[in-house]
Amino acid sequence: MLSVENLKVVYRGVILALDGVSLEVGEGEAVALLGPNGAGKSSLVRTIAGLLPKFEGRVLDGKVRLFGREATHLDPVGISRLGLTAILEGRPLFRYLTPVENLMAAGHRLPPKALKEGMEEVFARFPRLYERRHEQAGYLSGGEQQMLLLGMALLTRPRLLVVDEPSLGLAPKLVGEVMQTLDALRREKGLSLLLVEQNARAALGVVDRVYVLERGRVVFEGSAKEAMEDQDVMEFYLGKEEVGFRQARRYRRRKRWV
Amino acid sequence: MADLLPYLIGGLANGALYSLLALGFVLVYRATSVVNFAIGEFLLVGAYLTYTFALLLPLPLALLAALPLAFLFGVLVERGFVRPLLGRNVVAVIMATIGLAAALDGGVQLLWGPDLKYLPGSLPDLGFEAGGVYVSSRAVWNLLLALPLGLGLLWLLRKSRYGVLVRAISEREVAALALGIPTARILAGVWGVSALLATLAGALLAAASGVGHNLVFFGLKVFPVAILGGLDAVGGALAAGFLLGVLEAYLPGFTEALPFVVVLLVLLVRPYGLFGERQIERV
Numbered sequence: 001m002l003s004v005e006n007l008k009v010v011y012r013g014v015i016l017a018l019d020g021v022s023l024e025v026g027e028g029e030a031v032a033l034l035g036p037n038g039a040g041k042s043s044l045v046r047t048i049a050g051l052l053p054k055f056e057g058r059v060l061d062g063k064v065r066l067f068g069r070e071a072t073h074l075d076p077v078g079i080s081r082l083g084l085t086a087i088l089e090g091r092p093l094f095r096y097l098t099p100v101e102n103l104m105a106a107g108h109r110l111p112p113k114a115l116k117e118g119m120e121e122v123f124a125r126f127p128r129l130y131e132r133r134h135e136q137a138g139y140l141s142g143g144e145q146q147m148l149l150l151g152m153a154l155l156t157r158p159r160l161l162v163v164d165e166p167s168l169g170l171a172p173k174l175v176g177e178v179m180q181t182l183d184a185l186r187r188e189k190g191l192s193l194l195l196v197e198q199n200a201r202a203a204l205g206v207v208d209r210v211y212v213l214e215r216g217r218v219v220f221e222g223s224a225k226e227a228m229e230d231q232d233v234m235e236f237y238l239g240k241e242e243v244g245f246r247q248a249r250r251y252r253r254r255k256r257w258v
Numbered sequence: 259m260a261d262l263l264p265y266l267i268g269g270l271a272n273g274a275l276y277s278l279l280a281l282g283f284v285l286v287y288r289a290t291s292v293v294n295f296a297i298g299e300f301l302l303v304g305a306y307l308t309y310t311f312a313l314l315l316p317l318p319l320a321l322l323a324a325l326p327l328a329f330l331f332g333v334l335v336e337r338g339f340v341r342p343l344l345g346r347n348v349v350a351v352i353m354a355t356i357g358l359a360a361a362l363d364g365g366v367q368l369l370w371g372p373d374l375k376y377l378p379g380s381l382p383d384l385g386f387e388a389g390g391v392y393v394s395s396r397a398v399w400n401l402l403l404a405l406p407l408g409l410g411l412l413w414l415l416r417k418s419r420y421g422v423l424v425r426a427i428s429e430r431e432v433a434a435l436a437l438g439i440p441t442a443r444i445l446a447g448v449w450g451v452s453a454l455l456a457t458l459a460g461a462l463l464a465a466a467s468g469v470g471h472n473l474v475f476f477g478l479k480v481f482p483v484a485i486l487g488g489l490d491a492v493g494g495a496l497a498a499g500f501l502l503g504v505l506e507a508y509l510p511g512f513t514e515a516l517p518f519v520v521v522l523l524v525l526l527v528r529p530y531g532l533f534g535e536r537q538i539e540r541v
Contacts, residue, residue: 054345054432080438092433094426104419105426106437156437 001027001160001192002048002084007062009043009052009216017043017057019216025160030186030193032203032224034233035213041196042089044213045164049086050076067159081109083159087152089168089196091145095138099129099148102137106152115155122151143174150181160192161185167199175202182206204228263391265507271397273503274404275459275476280483280495281408282455288490289428289448291348292340295355297456298477299362304328304457305464305473306370309377317379321461325454332453336446367471374470381465396466403458408496411451415492424448482517486524488534498532 002025009018018040025031035041046052048064050071064072066082074082094102103122107115123130126147132140137148146166153161163182167175183206186193197203204210210227212220220233227233283297294300307327311320339358343351384402385395415421427434427441434441456477463473483502487494505520506513524532 049436051432051435054435056345076435077438077440080436085438086436088433088436092430092436094429094433096429097422097425101422101425104422105434105439108419108423108437108439152437 001025001029001067002194003063003065004044004048005063005065007044007047007064008060009040009047009057010060011043011055011057013058017216018047020062021213021216021218022062023211023218025192025194028190028192029209030183030195030207032200032207032210033194033196033213034198034200034203034210036198038215039213040216041213042164043216045086045088045162045194045196048079048084048162049088050074050079051086051088080156083157084162085153085156085158085160086162087149087164087166089164091142091149093137093145093149093152096136098135099133099137099140099151102148102152103155107155110155110157118155122154126151142170143177146170146174146178147181150178150185154185154189158191160194162194162196164196165198166195167197167202175199179203179206200227200233262508266504267391267393267397269504269507270500271394271400271503272506273500274400275462275499276479276483276503277408277496277499278404278455278459278462279477279480280487280499281411281492282452282459283480283484284487284489284492284495285411285448285455286452287484288492289424290340290445291428292351292355294452295352296335296359296362297452297480298474299359299366300328300332300453300456301460301463301477302366302471302473303331303362303460304453305460305469306366307331307457308461308464309370309375309469312377312379317377317381317465320379321458324457324461328453328457329450331457332450333446335453336449340449341442341446363471363474370469372471374468374472376468377465396462399465400462403462407455407458411455412493412496420444479517482521485521485531486517488531491531491533494531494533 004021004023007018007021008016010016021040021044023033033041033044043057046055046057047059048066052059059072062072063070066079066084069082071079071082094105097105100119103119104115107118110118123133128144129148129151132144137145140148166178166182170178179202182193182195185191193207195203195207204224204227207224209223210220211218212233220227220230222230279297279301282300283294286292286294304324307324308320311323314320315323335358339354340351343354381395381399383395384398386393386398415424423434423439423444427439427444431441460473463476479502483498484495486502487496487498502517502520506516509516512519528534
């Protein structure tokens with residue numbers, strides 16, 4: 001479905017954000033991409049969504065293949081047509097538009113009837129959005145905005161959904177809710193999912209496989225179960241409490257020499 | 259009161275043209291954040307296009323023929339001058355429009371000559387008298403074309419799917435791209451509509467008082483009108499055009515300075531313009 005090979009991405013010609021990342025998402029699979037701030041997670045999302053040029057970034061080396069087609073330098077419109085929808089970080093909805101208008105914008109490729117049905121489906125799933133459907137989306141709560149974004153993504157009729165940090169800035173209870181919704185949607189629609197998260201604990205519950213990214217490289221790859229059993233991942237990405245500061249520092253150093 | 263009514267009508271007639279032009283200007287600013295300093299030249303080119311067609315066709319048909327060409331002209335300007343500079347400093351794009359303005363100024367004079375020209379035909383006379391007040395044909399035509407077009411455009415922007423996409427792109431282009439919205443095509447369309455509106459204003463102006471290079475000065479007034487309405491408020495541009503037209507009619511003699519004085523006074527009280535939007539901020 002999605003395969004990334006040895007991807008190297010650089011910003012403004014000098015800042016190396018991805019340093020040879022390879023990653024796969026299979027048909028119907030849910031994969032998490034974990035890692036701390038600045039690991040390159042969002043750069044990867046931008047690259048596969050074709051939005052890198054908008055951020056003054058460039059692919060130095062490597063390949064992105066989408067649904068069996070070369071898509072490294074494809075434009076965002078073409079990528080979206082192929083069936084990949086990325087929800088970028090930072091709640092990228094249209095704040096001055098109402099939820100109804102946001103959904104209209106997202107469903108721009110649908111014929112009017114399908115758009116109407118799609119909207120009704122979204123509103124049926126998220127009744128809170130229906131109540132506030134004519135208010136400016138900028139005034140919705142964080143959780144409601146996240147739900148709206150999921151609804152918008154659905155109306156693009158994706159086969160592969162990429163979600164960048166949906167948990168950011170949400171209360172822990174809401175994080176769980178968002179993850180559950182993602183999981184339910186994925187199963188219901190038969191989507192593949194690439195979930196990019198800092199909140200590893202939340203993400204691990206809903207995915208099959210895990211990649212951990214650090215400083216532009218994949219430092220761990222395995223099933224969700226393996227990730228939970230792995231000492232390093234557990235201690236440093238799930239934030240086990242008994243880890244002391246000194247150990248954490250030693251771990252960081254070791255990883256940097258890899 | 260009845261003595262003042264003719265001024266009102268004359269003012270509205272002029273204001274209708276300000277509105278059309280300001281709409282074109284604000285539409286582009288709103289959708290692309292580009293301040294198009296060449297909007298006066300769009301009007302000039304449109305007027306000359308209409309003049310050229312009017313040499314061959316009756317004026318209403320000439321106008322109809324000029325409009326699609328004007329749309330195309332707007333699209334070409336976007337492709338040639340604006341698109342290559344997207345993502346650069348905003349000033350770069352603005353400088354490009356200033357350069358374009360100068361080039362168009364010169365090009366138009368080379369092509370059509372510097373002297374004032376009068377259209378060979380005229381629009382059908384729709385002037386009438388009601389209750390002792392004479393309403394000129396010019397006023398009827400201006401209002402008849404500008405008002406429905408302006409309001410229709412507002413409606414399109416508010417309610418239609420296309421309008422929603424334009425507003426979405428204008429707010430967050432990257433987010434729109436991520437949803438697969440063909441932003442490039444839609445923005446080119448916005449430039450096309452902008453040029454079309456300017457051409458209509460130019461043609462109406464030409465029908466009333468001939469075509470000459472001095473039309474550019476009419477175009478200059480678009481800036482105070484747009485700022486008065488609120489740079490990003492499309493409805494504001496429509497209203498401010500009429501408002502300024504009427505003010506000018508009642509205060510003759512200050513026409514060059516008046517719009518700017520009014521803008522200064524309004525901005526003192528309402529820094530976003532009369533209808534400018536407030537920003538939503540979440541912390």
